[in-house]
Structures are given as C-alpha cells and as structure tokens.
Amino acid sequence: MANKPRVKLPKSAKAGEIVQIKTLASHDMETGNRKDKKGNKIPRLILNKFSCSFKGEELFGATMHPSVSANPYIAFSITAKESGTYDFTWTDDNGEVTKVSQDMSVS
Amino acid sequence: VNIARAASNQAITQDDLLKFNSVGQVTLLNFTDIHAQLMPLYFREPSVNLGVGEVYGLPPHLTGKEFLKKFDLMAGTADAYAFSSVDFSHLAGEYGRIGGLAHMATLIKAIRAQREPNTLLIDCGDTWQGSYTSLATRGEDMVDAMNALGVDVMVPHWEFTYGAERVQELISKLNFPFLAGNVIDNQWQEKVFDSTAHFERGGVKVAVIGQAFPYTPVANPRYMIPDWSFGIRDEMVQASVDKARAEGAELVVLASHNGFDVDRKLASRVNGIDVILTGHTHDAIPGIIEVGNTLLVATGSHGKFLGRLDLDVQNGKVKNYNYKLMPIFSDVIKPDAEIQAVVDAIRAPHQKIIxxxxxxxxxxxxxxxxxxxxxxxxxxxxxxxxxxxxxxxxxxxxxxxxxxxxxxxxxxxxxxxxxxxxxxxxxxxxxxxxxxxxxxxxxxxxxxxxxxxxxxxxxxxxxxxxxxxxxxxxxxxxxxxxxxxxxxxxxxxxxxxxxxxxxxxxxxxxxxxxxxxxxxxxxxxxxxxxxxxxxxxxxxx
Amino acid sequence: SPEAAAEALAKLSGGAAAATSDKITISLPEIAENGATVPVGITVDSPMTAASYVKQIHVFAEGNPSPETITFNLTPTGTADVNTRIRLSKTQNVLVAAVMNDGSVLTNKKEVKVTIGGCGG
Ligand SMILES: [Mn+2]
Ligand SMILES: [Mn+2]
Missing domain, CATH: 3.90.780.10 (5'-Nucleotidase, C-terminal domain)
Incomplete structure (x- = not known):
C-alpha cells in the first residue's frame, strides 16, 4: 500500500463502554473491469480482507469484493474490556499484508 | 419612494404591513433564498407548479386563481400581486417593485423595537449568490450585508458554489452561526459544521437546528466541495432534536434548505420539531402549514417577503401562534438609512458595469x-x-x-x-x-x-x-x-x-x-x- | 442483477426464504452524490451476547456486474453497527442480509438513485 492505513480508536475507555473504531486504508481497489488507454484489461488488485484482533483473537473482520470503493473505509464497534493492543490487518490479492496496531487503556 | 402610485390603487402603508397581534414570548423573523438581491425588483411567482402523488393540489402546488381562492385573496389586490402570477404585468405597473434589503430592514427594525428581547432573525440560505456584486466579491458583499442586518443564524446551499475554501473564509467573517448538520466529511464520515445554535428569547430556551440543501453535490458542481457529503439524513436530524431537548430546549426550530415537500415529509418522520422554516423551493405561502405538531413556514424568495411567527411556548410546547408573511412593497416602505448605506457602498464601485x-x-x-x-x-x-x-x-x-x-x-x-x-x-x-x-x-x-x-x-x-x-x-x-x-x-x-x-x-x-x-x-x-x-x-x- | 443477488442470498439461508426485517436499518443516500463512493451504514437490532448475536452482514448491489460487495464478520462485542463505502454503477437496490448465530437470516433493502445531476432551486 502507498500509505499506511489509518485507524481511529480512543486512547482510553471505561470497562463495558461501547467504542467505535474507524479504519481508512489507502488503495485504488482496481476492479479488473477497467481497460487502459491501449485497450488492455487492467488486472484486478484489491484489498480483499480486513481483520481486527485483540490478543490474538479476531473481534471483527470483512471480506471485500471489487465493489468496495477505493481507499476502503470500514467502521464498527466493540465493547471495551481490558487494556491492550488492537491489531488491524489488510490483505491484498497478492497475499501482501499491511498491519497497524494501536493501544487502548481500559479503566 | 413612490407612495403616491401604490396609494392611488389601494391605501397600503408601512403601518399596514407591520400590523400584527403579538402572541407569546418568541418572535421568529424569517426570510430565505434572497439570492443576493439587495435592490427592489419585480418577481413573478409561478403560474405552473405541479405536485404529484400525495402533494397533488396542496400548497405550494397551487397557482394563479386557485392559489387566490385557497388563501382568500382578491384578484387585483396588492396581495394578489405579491403572491401570484395573475395579471402580473399590469399589477407590477400599479404596485411597483418589491423587496430591497434596506426596505426589509425597516420592517425588521420596527418589529425588533417593539419586541427586542423576543426576536430571532433566521436566514434559510441561498443568500450569497445571484447578483453581479456577489459574484465579483465571491459572496463577501452579502456577508457584510447580513452582518449589518443582524441575522442570528443561517443555513447554506448556493453558498457552496464558491468552493470549500472560500466558504470557510466567509464563515470566519460571519457574526453569527452557519449551520449545516447534514454535511459530513468524505474520509471519516464526521460532521463538518455545527448542527445546532442555542438562544434564549423571552425567557424561552430556543434551539435552532440547521439543514443545508441535501443534494448540493448532485445539483451543483461536486468538484467545488470534493471532501463533503450531504443528504437528508433524517436520523441525524432526529438525533440533533433529541440532544437539544435533553439539553433543555423548550422550542426546537429547524432552519431548513431541504425544499418544501421534503420538509413536509421530514416533519412526519422526525419527532419533536416545533417549527420548520423552509427554503430552497422558493414558495411563498401566506399561511402556516401544519404537519402533526410541526408548523411549516415558507417565505418565498428574492427578498420579496419577511415572515413573522409569534409563538407562545408553555412547558416545552407551542400553545398558540400567530403568523404573517409580509410582502416588502418598496414603494410604501421608507428604506432604512443604515442598510441603504451598506447596499450603496457595495454597489457603487460596480455601478458603471451593472x-x-x-x-x-x-x-x-x-x-x-x-x-x-x-x-x-x-x-x-x-x-x-x-x-x-x-x-x-x-x-x-x-x-x-x-x-x-x-x-x-x-x-x-x-x-x-x-x-x-x-x-x-x-x-x-x-x-x-x-x-x-x-x-x-x-x-x-x-x-x-x-x-x-x-x-x-x-x-x-x-x-x-x-x-x-x-x-x-x-x-x-x-x-x-x-x-x-x-x-x-x-x-x-x-x-x-x-x-x-x-x-x-x-x-x-x-x-x-x-x-x-x-x-x-x-x-x-x-x-x-x-x-x-x-x-x-x-x-x- | 437482482437474480444473481437473490441466488447469493438463497445460498446463505440454505434455500429457505429469508425474512424481510425492520430489525435491519440501512442508511444510504436516496440519491448518490458519486456512484464511485456511496456511504452505507447498517445496524441490526441484536443484544450481541454470546447467546444471541449477528455473525455476518452481507451487502449485495443488485445492479453491479457482480452483486457481492462486502461481508462483515462479527463476534459478540459492541453493537451490530457497521459502515463502509461502496461502488454503485447505476440506480439499483442495495440488499442487506444478516446471518444470526443460530443460522437464521434476515434481510432488508433500500433503493439508491444514481443520477446525471445539474440544475437546482
Ligand atoms: Mn434558492
Ligand atoms: Mn437552494
């Protein structure tokens, strides 16, 4: 990916609080249906998987198809339980994985 | 001032226009879609304004003689001239030009003098665009004029056609809030502008929620505001109403640039709005349209009219109201000297061209x-x-x-x-x-x-x-x-x-x-x- | 096509007819500003506890070359409230299917108009 994906997650939360997490990747999401100026098909290259896990356990994930817009935006919510690191991954059609991690403290 | 011409036909006076039985604690003064018109002009209301489906035959989808009949107006009168297209050219000759910011200012100041602590002046948008001077100054002339007029709050539509950067620049020059609760950014889907402004008038806590034209990036160039997304967003309006009520608002007003039929539907879907001041579709409706407990106001366009809605608010509910949509007959109103000076200063440098x-x-x-x-x-x-x-x-x-x-x-x-x-x-x-x-x-x-x-x-x-x-x-x-x-x-x-x-x-x-x-x-x-x-x-x- | 979307939906529910439910709220613009990036929000009324939660939310675009757009995989945490942005090539229905942890499937849909634009009041 050209630029690192960005994640919005509060630095801290109260135990039991429902927290919204927003993610924004930077990717063209080439559909495979477009042609270049010479009329050749531009091969498909998209991010097809997204995952958010906490301490090795997947809390939320998504499977993406070419109809997801460029620079995929995914927002969802979790319940804050304990302090720790949230790991976010995006996987493209070539199997390349981009990872971002962010901490949240829970009191 | 050609008082003689209008007076010869029907003796309307500035005092007649202002005549009103005050009610309650709050006076909402409202105009909309002024389209940068600073000077008196002629503006013919439509002779064709068709409604389909549920709104067939309902105001504002009545024109000409049917309109006069519905609102009990006599053909040939000053009101018939202001509100309908019937016999327009002839009546224009008799009753003269209409509107003019300095003329409207005279009425506003007279009402404020009478109801100073009770009055809110609300502009429902399409204010910065529509004249040579607004285009030449990229909206700044109207910002100056509205600051001078003492507007309390506004909402936008054509304002956005100066581009995102210019809009932000002009907002920083405004003496009052610019509300657009239905605009979110295209990255994080978060609000770009304030949605609500709070006031206290006559001891009543008033919340004004603002709604921009929902289809600005569809109807106008999207490339001028590439980072912003609009939409009707009922659920966001409801959330703003609920929040305002929770914070103690006793009167909730939606200043809206949705258009009349959209607001009529919205009023049936969002609970807890007392008044919707509608804009965008340029409808001049002489009375209030009630939808459930919500009062809908439509004050026309081009500075032709000033709406006055007096409200008696008891226990967070509107108990009684009185409304009048005042046509600004410029021939019989003495222009306000202060605002006329502002208008003249705006136009003077461009006089040779315009x-x-x-x-x-x-x-x-x-x-x-x-x-x-x-x-x-x-x-x-x-x-x-x-x-x-x-x-x-x-x-x-x-x-x-x-x-x-x-x-x-x-x-x-x-x-x-x-x-x-x-x-x-x-x-x-x-x-x-x-x-x-x-x-x-x-x-x-x-x-x-x-x-x-x-x-x-x-x-x-x-x-x-x-x-x-x-x-x-x-x-x-x-x-x-x-x-x-x-x-x-x-x-x-x-x-x-x-x-x-x-x-x-x-x-x-x-x-x-x-x-x-x-x-x-x-x-x-x-x-x-x-x-x-x-x-x-x-x-x- | 609507047929392809219906077929994909039938696969989720094992051929059984999925119930249209107002437990699913779809937030989509009535008219898309830009067909290349249409914001969509979906909430499903569910306690999201281990005993009762939404396992998957599928979003189908009936009018696109291929109806599948995105599938969200959820676990018993937070609320069933997801947001993304999708491509819509023309005016069409967006179909949402929620698969619950007991295997039952709920659906709902909303029409989005994609227009040429221009003009205004
Ligand atoms: Mn307008
Ligand atoms: Mn407008």
Whole structure:
C-alpha cells in the first residue's frame, strides 16, 4: 500500500463502554473491469480482507469484493474490556499484508 | 419612494404591513433564498407548479386563481400581486417593485423595537449568490450585508458554489452561526459544521437546528466541495432534536434548505420539531402549514417577503401562534438609512458595469415555473444564435428577477439570471437518446412522487426543440414526441445534434460565460420580444 | 442483477426464504452524490451476547456486474453497527442480509438513485 492505513480508536475507555473504531486504508481497489488507454484489461488488485484482533483473537473482520470503493473505509464497534493492543490487518490479492496496531487503556 | 402610485390603487402603508397581534414570548423573523438581491425588483411567482402523488393540489402546488381562492385573496389586490402570477404585468405597473434589503430592514427594525428581547432573525440560505456584486466579491458583499442586518443564524446551499475554501473564509467573517448538520466529511464520515445554535428569547430556551440543501453535490458542481457529503439524513436530524431537548430546549426550530415537500415529509418522520422554516423551493405561502405538531413556514424568495411567527411556548410546547408573511412593497416602505448605506457602498464601485443599458423588452420576461419561462427562452435563443447550435439547454433554476414590458434590460438584470461560478456555455454533439436521458433525469428530480428524491429545481429549459411530458409516468417513460423545431422532424435516438448549454456540473467545461454571451446578444437585438413557449405539451397535471 | 443477488442470498439461508426485517436499518443516500463512493451504514437490532448475536452482514448491489460487495464478520462485542463505502454503477437496490448465530437470516433493502445531476432551486 502507498500509505499506511489509518485507524481511529480512543486512547482510553471505561470497562463495558461501547467504542467505535474507524479504519481508512489507502488503495485504488482496481476492479479488473477497467481497460487502459491501449485497450488492455487492467488486472484486478484489491484489498480483499480486513481483520481486527485483540490478543490474538479476531473481534471483527470483512471480506471485500471489487465493489468496495477505493481507499476502503470500514467502521464498527466493540465493547471495551481490558487494556491492550488492537491489531488491524489488510490483505491484498497478492497475499501482501499491511498491519497497524494501536493501544487502548481500559479503566 | 413612490407612495403616491401604490396609494392611488389601494391605501397600503408601512403601518399596514407591520400590523400584527403579538402572541407569546418568541418572535421568529424569517426570510430565505434572497439570492443576493439587495435592490427592489419585480418577481413573478409561478403560474405552473405541479405536485404529484400525495402533494397533488396542496400548497405550494397551487397557482394563479386557485392559489387566490385557497388563501382568500382578491384578484387585483396588492396581495394578489405579491403572491401570484395573475395579471402580473399590469399589477407590477400599479404596485411597483418589491423587496430591497434596506426596505426589509425597516420592517425588521420596527418589529425588533417593539419586541427586542423576543426576536430571532433566521436566514434559510441561498443568500450569497445571484447578483453581479456577489459574484465579483465571491459572496463577501452579502456577508457584510447580513452582518449589518443582524441575522442570528443561517443555513447554506448556493453558498457552496464558491468552493470549500472560500466558504470557510466567509464563515470566519460571519457574526453569527452557519449551520449545516447534514454535511459530513468524505474520509471519516464526521460532521463538518455545527448542527445546532442555542438562544434564549423571552425567557424561552430556543434551539435552532440547521439543514443545508441535501443534494448540493448532485445539483451543483461536486468538484467545488470534493471532501463533503450531504443528504437528508433524517436520523441525524432526529438525533440533533433529541440532544437539544435533553439539553433543555423548550422550542426546537429547524432552519431548513431541504425544499418544501421534503420538509413536509421530514416533519412526519422526525419527532419533536416545533417549527420548520423552509427554503430552497422558493414558495411563498401566506399561511402556516401544519404537519402533526410541526408548523411549516415558507417565505418565498428574492427578498420579496419577511415572515413573522409569534409563538407562545408553555412547558416545552407551542400553545398558540400567530403568523404573517409580509410582502416588502418598496414603494410604501421608507428604506432604512443604515442598510441603504451598506447596499450603496457595495454597489457603487460596480455601478458603471451593472448600470449599462443593453436594450429594452417589449414583453414580460420571467423564469419561475415548472417549464420554460420567457427569460429562459431568451437565453435559449441566444445560445442557439451565438453558438450556432440546433438545440439549447438551460437549467431550471428558480432564481432570477422578472422584467415587465417596456423595461430597460441592464447588465444588473443579466446577472440576476446568470450569476454563477460555473457559467461556461458549452457546445457539443449529443444523440437524441442522450437528450432524452437528460430530460428524463431532470423530470424525475421534479416529479418523483417521493419528495426525498426531488431536488427542488424546475424542468431543464429547451430551445430549438419541443416535447411531450406525462408527469404521472415513471423515469424513462415521461418524455415523448421530441421534435426538432427547425425541421419539424422527430428527434432520432441514434442521430447526433449540436447542443449548447450552460451551468454544466462537470469540471473543465469550456465556452464563453453565459452572462457575456447573453449581454452581447441583447446589445445586438436592442429590442426583445419573447412570446410564451408552446412547444412543450404537459399531460397528467 | 437482482437474480444473481437473490441466488447469493438463497445460498446463505440454505434455500429457505429469508425474512424481510425492520430489525435491519440501512442508511444510504436516496440519491448518490458519486456512484464511485456511496456511504452505507447498517445496524441490526441484536443484544450481541454470546447467546444471541449477528455473525455476518452481507451487502449485495443488485445492479453491479457482480452483486457481492462486502461481508462483515462479527463476534459478540459492541453493537451490530457497521459502515463502509461502496461502488454503485447505476440506480439499483442495495440488499442487506444478516446471518444470526443460530443460522437464521434476515434481510432488508433500500433503493439508491444514481443520477446525471445539474440544475437546482
Ligand atoms: Mn434558492
Ligand atoms: Mn437552494
């Protein structure tokens, strides 16, 4: 990916609080249906998987198809339980994985 | 001030216009869609404003004699002149120009003097665009004028056509809040502007929630505001209402640029709004329209009217109200000296340009109405002649001053019809199929039976061609019998035609600005005479 | 096509007819500003506990070349409230299917109009 994906997650939360997490990747999401100026098909290259896990356990994930817009935006919510690191991954059609991690403290 | 002329017909006075039985603790003063008109003008209300589905025959979808009957107005009176199109040219001669910011200011100041701690002045938008001076100063003239007038809060639509950066610059110059709760950013889907402003009037806590025109990036160039997303967003309006109530608001007002039919539907879906001050569709409705417990106000356009709504609020509910929509008869109102000085200072540096007389008109020139108006026909003819095309298209804007028979056409007048930031007149080839697609698309924006799919403009105007429209049909099957007027032949779906038009929302549109093209055209013709267009057959009305 | 979307939906529910439910709220613009990026929000009324939660939310675009757009995989945490942005090539229905942890499937849909634009009041 050209630029690192960005994640919005509060630095801290109260135990039991429902927290919204927003993610924004930077990717063209080439559909495979477009042609270049010479009329050749531009091969498909998209991010097809997204995952958010906490301490090795997947809390939320998504499977993406070419109809997801460029620079995929995914927002969802979790319940804050304990302090720790949230790991976010995006996987493209070539199997390349981009990872971002962010901490949240829970009191 | 030509008091004598109006007085000779019917003795209206400034005091008559202001006559009002005060009620309760709060006075809402409201105008909308002033479209940068600082000076008195003529503005003919529509003779065709069709409603489909549930709104058939309901205000504002009543015109002419039916309108007069519904609101108990006598033909030939000052009110009939202000609110309807009946006998317009004749009555314009009798009652004179209407509007003018300094004239409106006189009424505002008189009401404030009487109800100082109770009054809120709310502007429902389309304020910064529509004149030569607003275009030349990129909206700043109107910001100065509205600051001087002491507006308390505003909402936007055409304001956005100066581009995102300029909008932010002008907001920083405003002395009052600019509300647009339904605008979110395209990255994180978060609010860009404030949604609510809080006031206390007459001991009542008032929350004003602001709604921008939901289809700004569809109806106007999206490239000018690429990072912002709009939409009606009922659920966000409801959340703002609930929050305001939770914070103690006793009176909740929605200042809205949704358009009247959209607001009528919204009022039935969102709970807890006491008053919706509507804008965008330019409807002048002399009374209040009630939807459940919500009061809908529609105060017209072009500075023609000032709405006054007095409210008695008890225990967070409206117990009683009184309303009056005051026409600003400029002949019988003494202009406010302070605001007149502001207006004069705005216009003086440009007087040489805007004062130029281009020609005269022998016929009534107007735009407003669902289908072609005579001013549009003039523009369409100008495009065909100046750009040498077979067909021309002109947008169904609802703004633009009218000119009465015998009147001079000045550069000022050209700009009241054309002052936009994307004015280029394109010349291109389109197939008959594409032309039909455009007409069908716009017709659905106007006649979709679900108001949430309506964008609040009128039908795209056409020159060089005629068509038949059945407004009751659905998209794709409303338009038929498309005919090329120059040959009388049917327009062929697969054949190409040369088409000229302006106000394209696409970036990089090339061609001369419409105002220059139109001014040149009138300079050449000197005398304009446009008869009503009979090339559009409307059925299902 | 609507048929392809219906077929994909039938696969989720094992051929059984999925119930249309107002437990699913779809937030989509009535008219898309830009067909290349249409914001969509989906909430499903569910306690999101281990005993009762939404396992998957599928979003189908009936009018696109291929109806599948995105599938969200959820676990018993937070609320069933997801947001993304999708491509819509023309005016069409967006179909949402929620698969619950007991295997039952709920659906709902909303029409989005994609228009040429221009003109205004
Ligand atoms: Mn307007
Ligand atoms: Mn407007």
């Amino acid at each position: 004062g130029e007389k281009l020609g005269t008109t022998e016929s009534l020139l107007y735009r407003r109405g669902n289908f072609n108006g005579t001013f549009d026909d003039l523009i369409c003819n100008a495009i065909i002649e100046e750009r040498e095309t077979q067909i021309s298209l002109s947008p169904g804007f609802r703004w633009g001053a009218s000119l009465i028979p015998g009147q001079d056409i000045t550069m000022d007048d050209i700009y009241t019809q054309t002052a936009i930031t994307y004015p280029n007149v394109y010349r291109s080839e389109m197939t008959g199929e594409t032309i039909k697609l455009i007409l069908e698309d716009v017709a659905d924006n106007l006649f979709n039976p679900d108001p949430y799919y309506q964008q609040g403009g009128d039908m795209v105007r056409v020159g060089g061609m005629g068509y038949r429209i059945d407004i009751q049909k659905s998209i794709g099957s409303r338009i038929s019998e498309m005919t090329l007027l120059s040959t009388g032949e049917a327009i062929d779906a697969s054949k190409k035609y040369t088409v000229g038009g302006w106000a394209s929302v696409n970036e990089g549109t090339e061609g001369p600005p419409i105002y220059d093209l139109l001014a040149d055209h009138i300079r050449k013709k000197k005398v304009i005479d446009v008869q009503p267009n009979t090339n559009i057959k409307v059925v299902g009305a």
